[in-house]
Amino acid sequence: MTSELRTLSEGLSDAISDYVSSNPVSKSNHDKASEYFPAGNTRSVLYTSPFPLTFVSATGITLTSADGSTYLDFLSEYTAGLFGHSNERIKKAIQDVVEGGWVLGGIGQWEGLFAQRICERFGLQRCRFTNSGTEANLMTIAVAKAVTKRKKILVFGGGYHGSVLAFPDVDSQSPMNVPHDFIVGPYNDIKYIKTLQEDPTTTGDLAAIIVEQMQGAGGCYTASNDFLQSLRALADSTGAILVFDEVMTSRLHPGGLQARNGIKPDMTTLGKYLAGGSSFGCFGGKEEIMRVFNEARSDGGSVLSHAGTFNNNVISMRAGCVAMEILTDEVLENMNKLGAGMREKLNNLFVKYGVQEKVWATGVGSLMAIHFGERKGGEWTEYVKARNKSAEELFWFWMIKNGVYLARRCFVALTIEHRAEHIEQFLNSTEEFLEAWSHVLQ
Ligand SMILES: Cc1ncc(COP(=O)(O)O)c(C=O)c1O
Numbered sequence: 001m002t003s004e005l006r007t008l009s010e011g012l013s014d015a016i017s018d019y020v021s022s023n024p025v026s027k028s029n030h031d032k033a034s035e036y037f038p039a040g041n042t043r044s045v046l047y048t049s050p051f052p053l054t055f056v057s058a059t060g061i062t063l064t065s066a067d068g069s070t071y072l073d074f075l076s077e078y079t080a081g082l083f084g085h086s087n088e089r090i091k092k093a094i095q096d097v098v099e100g101g102w103v104l105g106g107i108g109q110w111e112g113l114f115a116q117r118i119c120e121r122f123g124l125q126r127c128r129f130t131n132s133g134t135e136a137n138l139m140t141i142a143v144a145k146a147v148t149k150r151k152k153i154l155v156f157g158g159g160y161h162g163s164v165l166a167f168p169d170v171d172s173q174s175p176m177n178v179p180h181d182f183i184v185g186p187y188n189d190i191k192y193i194k195t196l197q198e199d200p201t202t203t204g205d206l207a208a209i210i211v212e213q214m215q216g217a218g219g220c221y222t223a224s225n226d227f228l229q230s231l232r233a234l235a236d237s238t239g240a241i242l243v244f245d246e247v248m249t250s251r252l253h254p255g256g257l258q259a260r261n262g263i264k265p266d267m268t269t270l271g272k273y274l275a276g277g278s279s280f281g282c283f284g285g286k287e288e289i290m291r292v293f294n295e296a297r298s299d300g301g302s303v304l305s306h307a308g309t310f311n312n313n314v315i316s317m318r319a320g321c322v323a324m325e326i327l328t329d330e331v332l333e334n335m336n337k338l339g340a341g342m343r344e345k346l347n348n349l350f351v352k353y354g355v356q357e358k359v360w361a362t363g364v365g366s367l368m369a370i371h372f373g374e375r376k377g378g379e380w381t382e383y384v385k386a387r388n389k390s391a392e393e394l395f396w397f398w399m400i401k402n403g404v405y406l407a408r409r410c411f412v413a414l415t416i417e418h419r420a421e422h423i424e425q426f427l428n429s430t431e432e433f434l435e436a437w438s439h440v441l442q
Pocket residue numbers: 078131132133134135137160161162163212216217245246247248271272280281
């Protein structure tokens with residue numbers, strides 16, 4: 001039976017059977033791990049039904065699974081793998097660190113230089129390091145509350161700032177969220193910000209506004225410049241601290257997306273790729289805020305403690321210094337140009353097959369998301385209500401079958417190792433999918 005005659009559910013059922021029979025070692029690994037980890041994993045985003053693939057090695061942008069299949073990696077460790085899987089300079093830096101000994105329990109020789117490189121790149125006056133982006137955002141919120149002596153934190157529906165700071169919609173927060181006094185506003189809604197500005201019970205107690213300029217987990221939808229300006233104005237008029245969460249977006253321009261947008265926050269949070277693929281997070285910004293961590297201050301001001309055993313782990317520190325050298329403006333811009341071209345070509349393909357109202361790609365530069373559902377003019381929080389999850393899954397299984405690895409939610413991140421021929425392979429597999437299945441997307 002040709003695929004033209006098959007329904008979406010038949011296609012999906014065949015794809016799953018084929019996936020199960022092609023990946024017995026991954027399945028067995030998953031089954032064993034499930035005896036100890038709930039759902040066999042220790043990182044929810046990596047779980048895919050019926051079981052995720054197990055990988056055993058990686059070179060460049062090629063992943064090898066325990067079942068012996070190779071995949072071109074278009075997930076790139078949810079953006080943290082920006083340098084690919086085996087960059088020679090980063091490998092050498094880590095090897096050197098290991099030779100010299102680790103877990104020093106003191107100040108190492110690299111963290112000061114790494115801080116300098118990060119501060120200069122992103123225009124921060126002072127910064128502090130953490131182990132993850134989640135921790136960077138938690139620290140930032142804590143600092144904002146301590147400095148302003150206020151309690152309310154304005155965030156936006158569709159925003160993701162970490163596993164305990166997730167706001168899938170304006171009216172739904174993760175039950176795991178830390179218990180701050182969050183106000184969850186609609187993303188990109190300038191009228192809402194204006195209304196808020198006139199509400200003294202909110203403005204008088206607003207400690208921080210935290211926003212992604214492009215919502216990474218929220219479907220790669222971007223904030224308009226006017227919306228970001230309205231947040232800057234709200235922070236200025238109320239004394240709240242404006243925080244740009246650039247954990248995902250800092251790779252979209254040499255100075256972070258804030259440099260491209262031309263709007264300066266008071267604080268910025270960072271993470272993902274910056275330590276060359278080792279665990280990392282960072283928060284920083286104005287000295288007048290960050291001085292609360294200055295144990296050496298002599299002005300009598302209050303001092304807060306920022307601890308963290310692995311904040312300066314030497315592997316991340318050394319790898320980070322080298323990563324910043326590798327990532328010249330030119331290298332970064334080339335990667336983002338490649339991504340912009342890829343997104344345009346994807347959207348052209350969706351038009352060619354007449355499915356552009358059912359499948360479309362969003363994003364900025366090297367980050368993008370492919371959506372299946374009912375295209376709406378609005379934001380992610382609108383779109384997700386009409387998401388076609390079965391079509392999304394069929395596409396994912398199709399790409400996996402064709403040796404292309406991407407997030408199950410069809411999120412794509414490029415690396416500095418991606419080249420035109422890799423993009424070509426992604427586009428060809430997508431076109432073959434559309435040839436076979438566009439009838440179920442109409
Ligand atoms: C915008 C944003 N903020 C924060 C985080 C949390 O970072 P981490 O996973 O390193 O804790 C993420 C992770 O995806 C993110 O995309």
